[in-house]
Amino acid sequence: MSGSAEAAALAAPPDEVELEAELAELLAALYTKHDGLSERIDQLAARAAAAGNDRYVVLAELTRADMFNRTHRAAEGARIGQRLLESADDPVVAARAHAVISGALWRLGATGESAKHAEQAMALLGEGDPLCVRAEHAVVFAIQVNGYRLGRNPIEWFQSAQRLTEELGSPGLIIANLNNWAWVQYERGELADAIELVERMRQTAERTGLQLNASCVDTLARILLESGDAEQARSVIVGALEGFAAETDSDAIPGCLLTLAEIQRRNDEVDAAIGTLTSCREIAVRSRTAEMGARALRELATCYASVGDYRSAYEHMEAFHREWTQLRSQQAEASASVVQAVFGIEEARRRSREFQRLAERDPLTGLWNRRKSDEHLGELLATPAATRGPVSVAILDLDHFKQVNDRFSHSVGDQVLCAVAQIFREMAGPEGHAVRLGGEEFLLILPMADPAAREHCERVRRAVEAHDWSTLCPGLTVTTSVGVSEIGPGDDYSALLRRADQHLYRAKAYGRNRVISDADGAAR
Structure with missing residues (x-):
């Protein structure tokens, strides 16, 4: 490689594997040596920004917050965690923010709230997330399980954390977990286990050259x-x-x-x-x-x-109680501020998710509404066919539904809509989607080509007809007409739905309670 080519390679933005490796080193450094750590965090943030990787920019900042937690700046670390949690859409970032908040609350004495955030940090992470983050969180969580009685066997969690730290191959995190594990066994009176664990800790340090x-x-x-x-x-x-x-x-x-x-x-x-x-x-x-x-x-x-010297002993014990009471009061005030702020963030996020859910769902049936289906179909139409695979849509309209309302009441009509929606939801399958377009009109989005989509909709039609509607009202029957069309080359949203709607119109014109698709041609 020429000198200019080598320089260009060195200047190239790092990929995610490189950024994850750098983050792993910084997380281990939190437990080994803080000299130069702040500068290294700056470097990771800058490299991640150059690569356009927002996740690692934020993870770098959260590493700094964790460093603050460990250097008598827990309130500041908590504020950073709160701010980044508030704007976090990435589960890994949200998990790391919860872990930082947990560490801050631990040091501020709010042990119960700290444990809750440790649990949330673990719950947000999955197998495919960065191993260094999963391992570090497991180390923290294992000690919290022991200290705050979260209803689990702490030894199992230390073992789990040890497996993750060894899989990662980070001596710093391996030693940190062994240290916490040894301390827990020491406090539990299991001295033999504690001795064995600190010996493993010493051997790991000697083998890896880590102090x-x-x-x-x-x-x-x-x-x-x-x-x-x-x-x-x-x-x-x-x-x-x-x-x-x-x-x-x-x-x-x-x-x-x-x-x-x-x-x-x-x-x-x-x-x-x-x-x-x-x-x-x-x-x-x-x-x-x-x-x-x-x-x-x-x-x-x-x-x-x-x-x-009992006078001096009494004076020092009195001073201890005075300082301890003042300390606990200050910690309680600081931790209450953190807890209140984070509760506000979580409540706002919960409400945001609830509002989003309501905005995407039909309030009567719970199915996707037209807004959500339009968005989803738009994404499918914009995806190359080779990537998305075959997709068909079916418009379903309940036959003579006005008569149901007029004869049996609108209340019964609503019950019919909910029952039909449940049939459609179940028969759409895990990869399909059921939608209420409005009134008695529904839509199925199916991951299959015609004529398979037509055969599937025929089963749906039969399921509606065969349902025991007499449980709602004696004499009640319900059927549906269906128009099916597969996404074809050059289709846009309007063309696709117009074709399915034309098939539905023909199904009704030919006697209702039937399915017509592209495969049936222009006439039947």
Whole structure:
């Protein structure tokens, strides 16, 4: 390849496979290292924009929102998620927005609402959607299932997330899921399982050359401590605090300090523990992780109580409760704002879908109305025959329907229309469509050529005639006349419907309760 050709290839807009690979790397980086992440997000957004791929432009922005969630900017991350959810027509984008909102609410303490959004994020994704998004959502959802009692076995979801992360081949996400899984087993008292999981986590890191982040180190140290290996626990925590572990969540380093302080206190190094907790408080203030700062106060109270300084213990416990109450109030206010905003978005979207459904449906029978069928037929006529396959339309008119209304009442007439609509709906099949054009006139759109369409409509005609109409009123009978025409070369909407209508007119002229199609010719 010449130099100019190579330059042109490098400058060519990326395809979706390349964009998905870049997104996968960014999602993994959320769990491994944030250095330069914002710039890489900008690059993905720019490349996606150059390729005209709106999905990945928005997914890049949602990745930034997720980064904000993890760096004490959850309210800002939630606002981005809300804004993008409001305009999302793409299910993958909507799923990612729900996941970002879930993460923000988690960090704001609204655990129940967070879990609901995690469920919605999972429900919107299907097998054909980007694997990196499905894997990352599964990792988040597995921990939420455990924490918020969504009625499922959490271990099964961790296993499912592990299969997806391994299929993706992302060490960062594999380790993240193992870390969460280990922590859950640790909290459930399943120490042997927790030890096995953190060992798998360490082996994955060693095999791939990936450094465990501070959150993973904290999990590892906690489990080592509970398994009786306090010195090893101290070693991994000190290594993290000396800068060997990336901080991918703003509370990770304060969390490591809390663990180190517990190791020191258990080893009767109370002064050292008090110094560590004081440092934790200072870092918590700088990183705006108020929850970790409050927990440090509680641990300080425990330290002072262990050496008999009950006045200091009481003062620190009192300060803890004061800060904890204030924190929970602030979190509740922020999360309520997020929940209210998202509820408004979801309600507006629900109403929009309902209005659309009503605009496309006949209110009496629930069938497509003429507006919807016109739109669908227009799309079919604009599609090459080789792509769409054969399509026929049938206009069906109920015979002597005025007599039904006059003799049995308009109420019975409406019941007849609904019953006929149900027959047409069922016989249209999964690929066909039934439409009420107005009054007693209906339309079938069938994915078949004439004469097969004619034979199908003959079965429809017989089904209407054979229906037990006496259940509505004794003496009631209903029949239908049908005109069928197949889309032909050069047909437009008017020509197609005019031909079917002409066939219907002949069916009525020849005695009603019959089917006439293109195959019958001009006369019968």
